Amino acid sequence: MDNNILLRIEDLKVHFLTDRGKVTAVDGVSFSVAPKEIIGIVGESGCGKSVMVQSILRLLEHTEAVKYSGQILYDNKNILESPLSDIRKIRGNDISIIFQDPQTSLNPVYTVGNQIDEVQILHKKVSEAEARKRSIELLHLTGIKDPKQCVKQYPFELSGGMQQRAMIAMALACEPKLLIADEPTTALDVTIQAQILDLIVEINERMGMAVLFITHDLGVVSEICTSVKVMYLGQIVEETKTDMLFERPLHPYTQGLIKSIPRFDGNREDKLNVIEGVVPSLYDVPKGCRFSTRCPYADEKCILEEPPLMETDDINHRVKCWYYKEVEQGLRVKEEGEKPNV
Numbered sequence: 001m002d003n004n005i006l007l008r009i010e011d012l013k014v015h016f017l018t019d020r021g022k023v024t025a026v027d028g029v030s031f032s033v034a035p036k037e038i039i040g041i042v043g044e045s046g047c048g049k050s051v052m053v054q055s056i057l058r059l060l061e062h063t064e065a066v067k068y069s070g071q072i073l074y075d076n077k078n079i080l081e082s083p084l085s086d087i088r089k090i091r092g093n094d095i096s097i098i099f100q101d102p103q104t105s106l107n108p109v110y111t112v113g114n115q116i117d118e119v120q121i122l123h124k125k126v127s128e129a130e131a132r133k134r135s136i137e138l139l140h141l142t143g144i145k146d147p148k149q150c151v152k153q154y155p156f157e158l159s160g161g162m163q164q165r166a167m168i169a170m171a172l173a174c175e176p177k178l179l180i181a182d183e184p185t186t187a188l189d190v191t192i193q194a195q196i197l198d199l200i201v202e203i204n205e206r207m208g209m210a211v212l213f214i215t216h217d218l219g220v221v222s223e224i225c226t227s228v229k230v231m232y233l234g235q236i237v238e239e240t241k242t243d244m245l246f247e248r249p250l251h252p253y254t255q256g257l258i259k260s261i262p263r264f265d266g267n268r269e270d271k272l273n274v275i276e277g278v279v280p281s282l283y284d285v286p287k288g289c290r291f292s293t294r295c296p297y298a299d300e301k302c303i304l305e306e307p308p309l310m311e312t313d314d315i316n317h318r319v320k321c322w323y324y325k326e327v328e329q330g331l332r333v334k335e336e337g338e339k340p341n342v
C-alpha cells in the first residue's frame with residue numbers, strides 16, 4: 001500500500017441478518033485515510049456512520065448476525081480477514097476508538113489510573129512514574145476536577161460523565177496512529193467539548209495522528225476537519241475538502257444539511273430549514289438514488305437509476321447525484337411539497 005495511506009477501505013459492505021431479513025447498513029463505501037488527516041463523517045441518524053467505523057476494529061462481532069464484504073486494509077493486511085487476536089493488538093494501540101458509551105471500554109477491575117498508565121507503558125515504553133504523570137495531565141485536560149484522586153478510583157466510582165472523560169484520556173494516552181471518534185463529546189458540556197477537541201488537534205499536530213471524526217455538528221467539522229464525507233443510507237454521497245463542502249456543496253442532501261444548521265443570530269423569524277421526510281428504512285431501500293424520495297430535484301431517472309459517486313471538475317470533490325451540475329447552475333426546478341410515493 002502507498003506509504004501515504006494509513007488505512008484503505010475498499011467497497012465495504014456490512015450486512016445484518018435480522019428476523020425480518022437481511023439489511024445492508026453500509027453499502028459499498030471506499031476511501032483512504034492519510035496520516036495526519038482529520039476526516040469528518042456526517043449524515044443523519046441511521047446512515048451507517050457508527051457501523052462503518054466499528055467495522056474498522058471489528059467491534060460488531062458480538063452479534064452473530066453480521067457479515068462483511070470488501071476490504072479494510074491496514075498495514076498490508078485485510079482487517080476483515082485477520083484473526084481477532086491480531087485485531088486486539090491493533091485496538092487501543094495503533095487505532096483507538098472513543099464513543100458515547102464509556103462502559104464498554106473501561107475495565108471494571110482496575111483503577112482508572114492503572115488503565116491509563118498501562119497503555120502508555122505498553123505502547124510508548126515510558127516509566128511508571130512518567131506514565132502516571134501523563135495520566136493525571138490527560139484526566140485534567142478532559143475536565144476531571146481532581147485527577148490525582150481519579151487515578152486511584154475504579155470505574156464504578158465515577159459518574160457517567162467522568163467515565164466518558166476517563167475513556168477519552170485512555171484512548172489518547174497511547175497516541176494512536178488513527179483515532180476514531182464517534183460523537184464522543186455530545187453528552188459533555190461545551191467548555192469540556194472544546195478542551196477535548198483542542199487535545200485531539202494537539203496530538204494530531206504533534207504526532208501526526210489521523211482522526212475519523214463522526215459528528216452531527218457541522219460547526220465542529222468546519223473547525224477541525226481537513227476533509228468531509230457525507231453519508232446517506234449506508235453510502236457516501238459527497239466527499240471533499242472541508243472548505244469546499246461549505247463553499248460549494250453539490251449534493252442536494254449536503255445542501256439540506258448545511259441549510260439546517262441552526263443560526264443563533266437573534267432573529268427569531270429565521271426559520272430552521274429541515275430536510276423534508278425521513279431516511280427510508282433499510283428494509284425498503286430506494287432503487288435509484290437513495291435520496292430521491294426526499295430530493296426536491298429528483299425525476300424519473302433518479303428514481304430508477306442509481307448514480308455513481310462521480311468525479312467533478314475538482315480532483316478532491318466527488319458527488320453521487322445525476323444532476324449536480326444543473327442544480328449548481330440553477331437549471332433544475334425545485335418541486336415543493338410532498339414527494340410522490342415511489
Ligand SMILES: Nc1ncnc2c1ncn2[C@@H]1O[C@H](COP(=O)(O)OP(=O)(O)OP(=O)(O)O)[C@@H](O)[C@H]1O
Pocket residue numbers: 016018023025043044045046047048049050051052063282
Ligand atoms: N445489530 C444490528 N442489527 C440490525 N441492524 C443494525 C444493527 N446495528 C445497526 N443496525 C442498523 O444499521 C443502520 C446504521 O446504524 P448506525 O448506528 O451506523 O447509524 P449512525 O449513522 O451511526 O446513526 P446515529 O447518528 O444515530 O449514531 C441503522 O439503520 C441501524 O438500525
Ligand SMILES: [Mg+2]
Pocket residue numbers: 049050051182
Ligand atoms: Mg452512530
